[in-house]
Amino acid sequence: MPAIPPRTSAAKAWLRALELTAPIASHPRRILPNVIEELAEACGEAPALLSDRERLTYRALAERSNRYARWALEQGLAKGETVCLLMPNRPEYMAIWLGVTRVGAVVSLLNTSLVGPSLAHCIKIVAPRHIIAAAEFIDRLATALPGATQVWAHGAGPGSFPRIDVDIERYAAQKLSAAELRPVGVEDRALLMYTSGTTGLPKAANISHFRLMQWSHWFAGMMDTRPGDRMYSSLPMYHSVGGVLATGAVLVGGGSVVVREGFTARHFWDDILRWDCTLFQYIGELCRYLLRTDPLPHETEHRIRMCCGNGLRPDVWHDFKSRFRIPRILEFYAATEGNVSLFNIEGKPGAIGRVPSFLAHRFPAALVKFDVEKDAPIRDEEGWCVRCAANEVGEAIGRIGAEPSNIAGRFDGYTSEEDSEKKILRNAFEPGDAWFRTGDLMRQDAQGYFYFVDRIGDTFRWKGENVATSEVAEAICAFRGVTDANVYGVQIPGTEGRAGMAALVTEDELDLAAFRTHLSARLPGYARPLFLRLRSRMELTATFKYTKHEFVRQGYDPAATADALYFDDPERRAFVRLDQALYHRIQTGQFRL
Incomplete structure (x- = not known):
């Protein structure tokens, strides 16, 4: 079966995105749940969300959402109060937050990989009802x-908590009456999504109904989604891409989304x-995993016309597109809570996107020189x-505008005002201006394309997730006998x-098996x-901070240090001593990491 060729040009994609998002500000009471309701009335029996365990048409999705809206009302949830959601990918996931947010409550989307203190932190900072x-x-x-308390279980399982999947059957499924509806608009907060930012434990980012509408309709334009489209989604629904951007774009276009609990290269x-x-939709790791699989006779017999995502490396781009015959790749850059958005609809390998000149006022991004040692932008x-x-490499920043109709210039911040202020760069180019700091280093070529270089500060990315070193170090130091991490x-x-590495100082010999069990219980x-790198002492700066640059430079090469190095061997599921032979296997890609 031949793949579908691109059906619209890059220029038309930009214009279509503008066309779909332009009316949002002029209809302040029309939010995403309203859009789903309109689609249920127009094409109710068309498939919306599909999985092996459940299939929801647009009408069924709207009706399920209505039941959750009435559940929220009966619980006495006031406008702005929070419900936490901890659930793997499934059609019900979106039905829950569509319904609860419809009546003004806020849904906090918890990362299903979190355990122990990290999970507790994410729940406590949003104070859910x-x-x-x-x-x-x-x-x-x-x-x-x-x-x-106030925990609701979805499905049969341990404990005596009430089952919400049973309880919602008590509520009517029809459209909410005027008496039931609350004055909810695009300016109101809808979701809380977590981001580790550049330092510390995860922060809860405010996601307004305006942002949900903008994300879904903008990407509907960029991807030119239509009723005949079907999106395969295996990325986490607690992330903006897996839960709103691509998924919402297909739904507002009248198409359907296949929801899979997780990605497996073997079944893709x-x-x-x-x-x-x-x-x-993809992240760069997904594409790399697929390239590492043995060729299948049917891997090019698909009808894929486009894939959408971020993190696709230049050295993977061409091979991925060629081997699997992908007509178009839409690489983009966007921070969940930020205002810097870049789109590579033209398909330039390695670029994360650009801003056309006619949209520079709408997506006001800039790169400023950055001092890595001082961890701050350079000023003249x-x-x-x-x-x-x-x-030239610098930090990407986005102008925070005063024009409320331009969502691209807005920064809604976090639940913590202190955390929000840390992300704002003030008086950058003129008195009183304010810019959102992405915490990402980029460069921009002469044609205007941006290229990702690295994360600033302590956070690095691995497996498509941000890893905050302070959180990891805290978990490590909670193990008895570890004095420095x-x-x-x-x-x-x-x-x-980048993969995580920890240099440790311990009081006694480290019990590697117990240490590994300890980490598994506390970290995703x-x-x-x-x-691991075991040392007798840790160097500190004059301000009592750990030095990292030399450790990063030496990496995990046994020849670069006399310290004992260990590798978490995925085959043995244990930390093993890292010697030159094992180092060679890692360097030559003999492990699936």
């Missing part, structure tokens, strides 16, 4: 927050063909930031981002260090 958790996560929740193309998908003799020249990221050939898989 209720927590909805899938049955398989009840034990984890009870361990993280012993004695937690079988699923694409079985569900007859025309679109899929007069105190102003310095813009980067072509191909210096966490950083190291590059491994053939992988995206992507945050656990892949390498």
